[in-house]
Amino acid sequence: MSASFASALGAARDAAAAQHYPQGALYVVATPIGNLADMTLRALHVLQLADIIACEDTRHTHALLRAYGIDKAGGSLIALHQHNEAQAAQQVVGQLRQGLRVAYVSDAGTPGVSDPGARLVDAVHQAGLRSIPLPGASSVTTALSVAGSVAPATEVQGFVFQGFLPARAGERSAAIQQLANEPRCVVLLEAPHRIQELATALAVLGGRRVTLARELTKQFEEVSSHPASELSAWLAGSPQRVRGEFVVLLHPADAQKNEEGGDSERVLRLLLDELPTKTAVKLAAEITGAARNALYEAALRMKNG
Known part of the structure; x- marks a missing residue:
């Protein structure tokens, strides 16, 4: 003892x-x-x-x-x-x-x-x-309690527990696309050897706030929030940041930001770097909820620019 x-x-x-x-x-x-x-x-x-x-x-x-x-x-x-x-x-x-x-x-x-x-x-x-x-300890509720996740007043409150996303890149990307329009906070779990891959896949969410909570209740516990597009760079900033088991919280999307075009255009720009214009526009519309016509016009401006 x-x-x-x-x-x-x-x-x-x-x-x-x-x-x-x-x-x-x-x-x-x-x-x-x-x-x-x-x-x-x-x-x-x-x-x-x-x-x-x-x-x-x-x-x-x-x-x-x-x-x-x-x-x-x-x-x-x-x-x-x-x-x-x-x-x-x-x-x-x-x-x-x-x-x-x-x-x-x-x-x-x-x-x-x-x-x-x-x-x-x-x-x-x-x-x-x-x-x-x-009842007792739970990594899910422990992470939620310090994430400060607040849904817009017009949206559904609460959270969705998703757990581990698929290991295969294509299936993981498809799962993220489905979660992109979820108005509630989404709780994911991830292992240290896959956290960088998950962060890369989440980059399509642009400015959406994401909280990473690792080593909860342990000596080197760390809880840190960043825009989805910046997660990979933050993890790469220190070897310590990719150690331990992770709870990953996708905060509710800010509907007003999407209407103003900020988040939707950031997502579109990331997708255009990898995909044809029509495909990038389609996915950006599905992820952000922005109008497809407006996104297509924005894509043409980005291409011409």
């Missing part, structure tokens, strides 16, 4: 033990996304109480439990990840029917959002059994 958490288990017992924890139930437990101090007291108590802990990576979860001083026999941890979720879910259902308490944790954050867990919970529901959520 880490000395820093020597009193945590006692505090968890004092705070949470008086509550009711039914047998034969699945406990969906959020775990820290980086900072170990972000584990809730109720989560610590349930992980001690659970007969079985299903997890993405048993080695990772063993290390997490050891940090808090929770001792579980090797047989009490079972692997449940994206490659075996359907089969392992049936194993968990069988354990629940025996009256066991089963906790499920992903490697980090809240299960079932982008990590495995949704199929498990669905299988439990289909079996007529109970799932109990234990």
Whole structure:
């Protein structure tokens, strides 16, 4: 056990033990996304109480439990990840029917959002059994809370969780085109080895504000906002900026800017560098919502200039 958490288990017992924890139930437990101090007291108590802990990576979860001083026999941890979720879910259902308490944790954050867990919970529901959520850390809501994303007053409020975009360049570009006119904030996730590729693809959004949040809750946490067209240059400014897992937030498009032609013409100019005029105009209209005729006239002016 880490000395820093020597009193945590006692505090968890004092705070949470008086509550009711039914047998034969699945406990969906959020775990820290980086900072170990972000584990809730109720989560610590349930992980001690659970007969079985299903997890993405048993080695990772063993290390997490050891940090808090929770001792579980090797047989009490079972692997449940994206490659075996359907089969392992049936194993968990069988354990629940025996009256066991089963906790499920992903490697980090809240299960079932982008990590495995949704199929498990669905299988439990289909079996007529109970799932109990234990809320906690989530990279999605953590990034949103410090992004300052505000939709124009005339637009739909809220956000859309998109997760990881396709790895192939063509499919990724098509996905970005579909998201370009989304009036709400769009939440993306990306790995460090692909963040530069994503930034390059997002450049077609021109001046649209994008927030990059990396290494959330960790020592080198960084949250930085830039126009989409400047992301690649900012990432290239330091090797440190492409390290860690990323949450990428596409802020709502500013409708007034598009009407004035600022953003739409920046997008058009970027597309004209790579595509024929008609194709560039068509895509710019789809991305920005600007009138195609106006964009075509702007494209001719740019070509002549």
